[in-house]
Amino acid sequence: MLAEMRTGKPAPRPVAGSIEELLDGATFRQPFLHSDSKSGAPFERVMIDGEPHILKHVHIDDDWTMRFFGETTCIPVDVWRHGLMDVLDERIDHATVAVAGGLGRDGLGGALLMRDVGPSMVPAGDDPLPLEHHAQLLDDLAALGARMWGWTDDVGLLPLANRWVAFNDAGIAAEEARGFPDAVPRIAQEGWALFDGRAAREARLAVQALRRDTRPLVDAVARTPLTFLHGDWKLGNLGIGADGRTVLLDWTYCGIGPICSDLGWYLAINSARLPHRKEDAIAAFRGSLERHGVDTAGWWERQLGLCLLGTVVLLGWEKAFGGDDEFAWWCDRAVEGARYL
Numbered sequence: 001m002l003a004e005m006r007t008g009k010p011a012p013r014p015v016a017g018s019i020e021e022l023l024d025g026a027t028f029r030q031p032f033l034h035s036d037s038k039s040g041a042p043f044e045r046v047m048i049d050g051e052p053h054i055l056k057h058v059h060i061d062d063d064w065t066m067r068f069f070g071e072t073t074c075i076p077v078d079v080w081r082h083g084l085m086d087v088l089d090e091r092i093d094h095a096t097v098a099v100a101g102g103l104g105r106d107g108l109g110g111a112l113l114m115r116d117v118g119p120s121m122v123p124a125g126d127d128p129l130p131l132e133h134h135a136q137l138l139d140d141l142a143a144l145g146a147r148m149w150g151w152t153d154d155v156g157l158l159p160l161a162n163r164w165v166a167f168n169d170a171g172i173a174a175e176e177a178r179g180f181p182d183a184v185p186r187i188a189q190e191g192w193a194l195f196d197g198r199a200a201r202e203a204r205l206a207v208q209a210l211r212r213d214t215r216p217l218v219d220a221v222a223r224t225p226l227t228f229l230h231g232d233w234k235l236g237n238l239g240i241g242a243d244g245r246t247v248l249l250d251w252t253y254c255g256i257g258p259i260c261s262d263l264g265w266y267l268a269i270n271s272a273r274l275p276h277r278k279e280d281a282i283a284a285f286r287g288s289l290e291r292h293g294v295d296t297a298g299w300w301e302r303q304l305g306l307c308l309l310g311t312v313v314l315l316g317w318e319k320a321f322g323g324d325d326e327f328a329w330w331c332d333r334a335v336e337g338a339r340y341l
Contacts, residue, residue, distance in 0.1 A: 010083030015110075016100040022113055025049060045116070052116035053097070058252070059109030064175055064182045068166035069253060075157050077101040077110035079251045082155050084228065088144050093117070093245045120247045121239035128275040133240060138281060140246040141233055141266065142288035145259035148228035149294060158231065158255030160222060164214045164310045167192075167317060191317025198320055203312075203331035206338040210313045216341045217310055221258050224303040225294075229257040234269040259289070260303045264311035268319070271326060278329065302340050309337025 016022040023029070028047035041063050044055040058076055060066045066075075077099055079085055085094040095114040103109040122129070129137075153159075165171070167188050175185035192211075196204055210217050231253025239247035263285050267278050274281060282304065286296055312319070312334040319330045 010087050012083050013080050013086075013099070015077060015081050015102075016098060017102060019100055019103070019111055022098055022100040022111055023048070023055070026053075029055070046113070054114045054116050056112045056114065057103075057109065058112065059104040061105060061108075063252070064185060065166065066252065067174065068171045068185075069158060070162045070165055071158065071252075073156060074101060074108060074110040075254055076112055076251045078155055078157060079254050080112070084155070084254065085251060087228070088140070088147050091140050091143055091245055093241050093243070093247050094251070095247060095249060114249070117239060117241065117247050117249075120241040122235040124236075126272060129235070129270075129273050131275045134275050134281070135284060136240065137233070137238055137246060138263075138266070138285050139288045140248075141230075141262055142259070142285055142294075143292050144230065145227045145262070146289060146292035146294050149225065151226070151228045151256065153256040158253055158257075160226070160256055161214070161218050163221075163229075163255070163257050163261060164210070164217055164313045167314055168211050188317045191320045195316045195320035198327060199316070199331050200335075202338075203334045206309070207312050207316050207334050210309070214313070217306060217313065220341050221261075221303065221306050221310070224258055224299045224306070226256050227259050228254065229259070229262050230254055231257075231262065231265070233262050233266040235273060258303050258307055260307035261310060263304075264307045265314075268311050268315045268330070305333070305337040305340045307337075308333035309340075312337075 023046060026046050026048050028045070030045045032043055032045055042057045044057075046053040046055045058066075058074055060071060060074075080096060080099040081101070085096060095117045096112055097115060098113045100111045100113075101107075101109075103111060122133070167185075169192075172185050172189045172192075175182070176189070180186040196208070199207070230248065230251060232250050233248075237248060237250045241247050263282070267274070267281060271278070286300060289296055308330075312330050316330065316334070319327050
């Protein structure tokens with residue numbers, strides 16, 4: 001296991017104080033709805049110096065996912081401000097060119113101005129990813145984690161204790177009290193009821209206990225190696241640019257955590273489009289970590305088991321809508337992971 005972060009302190013980035021400052025020189029602005037966005041965050045198309053850009057507005061009032069994760073700051077602004085998007089720039093293109101902060105109610109919001117990288121993004125649909133693209137995305141996830149191995153959060157991003165609180169009953173109830181302005185929390189409420197009806201007793205008890213109190217999971221994971229996590233390694237945020245680099249957007253759930261958490265999220269959210277078995281992806285990812293200098297002996301099985309359990313704590317509701325084989329695979333991982341608590 002590596003003892004220290006493998007990169008120097010990232011160089012800070014300037015943050016604009018207003019949208020007007022951020023969009024100085026813009027000749028065109030038009031709001032639009034992003035087809036893959038489930039968070040509720042507003043977007044605009046912007047033209048600057050003849051080049052197309054995307055402006056994403058971020059505020060906890062608009063983004064139910066930020067509320068679900070208990071965010072109290074505008075994490076994408078802080079990630080930009082502290083240079084954390086740039087720590088693997090030779091392999092990852094975050095597409096962000098400028099950021100504004102201190103916006104909206106109580107100064108809690110921000111705005112991200114990005115190059116329009118739509119043509120580089122993974123196309124929507126149900127087709128499996130090309131194996132070489134899948135392998136690159138896994139390898140770059142491992143490379144980012146390895147580059148930041150041993151990182152400690154002196155920025156104030158998403159705490160480890162918040163990593164698995166989304167989609168719990170309290171968060172869903174809060175959105176219900178708001179009238180379910182976004183569809184996903186309501187669907188999650190239905191999914192958890194379905195989960196209880198489908199899951200075997202051992203899996204159901206393990207998952208529901210942690211949904212009520214994540215502390216046993218957090219404490220167990222904290223005894224394994226941690227790194228900097230992007231937090232949302234889904235295909236809707238990913239692409240491969242003309243220069244060959246991985247395009248990675250939406251740095252909203254960044255913070256300290258176990259690398260296998262991002263792996264579990266990737267396997268669950270993108271499961272329908274994986275080009276091979278999840279076991280093959282797990283083995284490939286471990287091999288990538290080793291190639292990038294991380295010794296996985298002594299902690300890998302424990303962290304993997306705990307994080308796959310944590311994935312079910314977050315997304316068991318979504319798996320409950322799926323087929324028997326997929327649902328059973330995740331329930332089995334939850335039972336196995338619970339033995340490491």
